[in-house]
Amino acid sequence: MLPTTTARVSGVTSDAANHRIAQxxxxxxxYHAAHPERIGxxxxxLDAEWDxxxxxxxxxxxxxxxxxxxxAFVNKRWLALPAVVTGFLLQHAVQGWCPPLQIFRSRGVRTASEIDQERYALKVLRGDFARDGAEPSTAAEHAEAALRAVRA
Incomplete structure (x- = not known):
């Protein structure tokens, strides 16, 4: 069975890289819960970050x-490179894995879902969404509430 679109990259990424990204x-x-003036x-x-x-x-x-x-201009043997690259791109589309994926993920390149998780948590902190229940009293409680909101 093929992995879901949202889980295919994190599912083939090392636990260490996934943990660093989540951290x-x-x-x-x-940080932004304690410095809300920097959220904007x-x-x-985040809007400019490449996923x-x-x-x-x-x-x-x-x-x-x-x-x-x-x-085309040096040696026809170079035509093997685009053939290999497009094969890896197809493998990534189907399975979520390709050789450069591990390199980019270990360097912290995130999925769109991971970027969105941070984005929506920051928007919760900023007050873009209605909250229910008691208002958090400390920056740490505020951050935890925001993280819970985007994980639900």
């Missing part, structure tokens, strides 16, 4: 184009 999200939310800038940064799909697509396109040009 980064939690640290950002906790962080949200703009793993965009990163892999740009990487594959660059390698395929390079291989095609080298194959």
């Amino acid at each position: 980064r999200i939690e640290e950002s939310v906790r 800038k962080r949200l703009r940064d 793993i799909e965009r990163t892999l697509a740009a990487n594959a396109a660059t390698l395929a184009l390079t291989g095609t040009l080298l194959g």
Whole structure:
């Protein structure tokens, strides 16, 4: 059975890389709970952040184009590069895994869902969504409430 779209990348990523990415999200939310005046800038940064799909697509396109040009103008053997790259891209589309994925994930490149998790937690902190129940009294409680809201 094929993995779901939202779980296919994290499912083939090492536990250590997934943990570092989750920690980064939690640290950002906790930091911004204590510094709410910086949330707007962080949200703009998140809008500009490349997710793993965009990163892999740009990487594959660059390698395929390079291989095609080298194959056309230098040596036809270079045409093997775009063939291999497109095969890996197909493998990623189906299984969620390809060789560069581990490199990018270990460097902290996140999925769109992971970026959205941080984005929505920050929006909760900023008060973009209605809250029910008692208002958190400390920045730490505020951060925990925001993280719970986006994990539900």
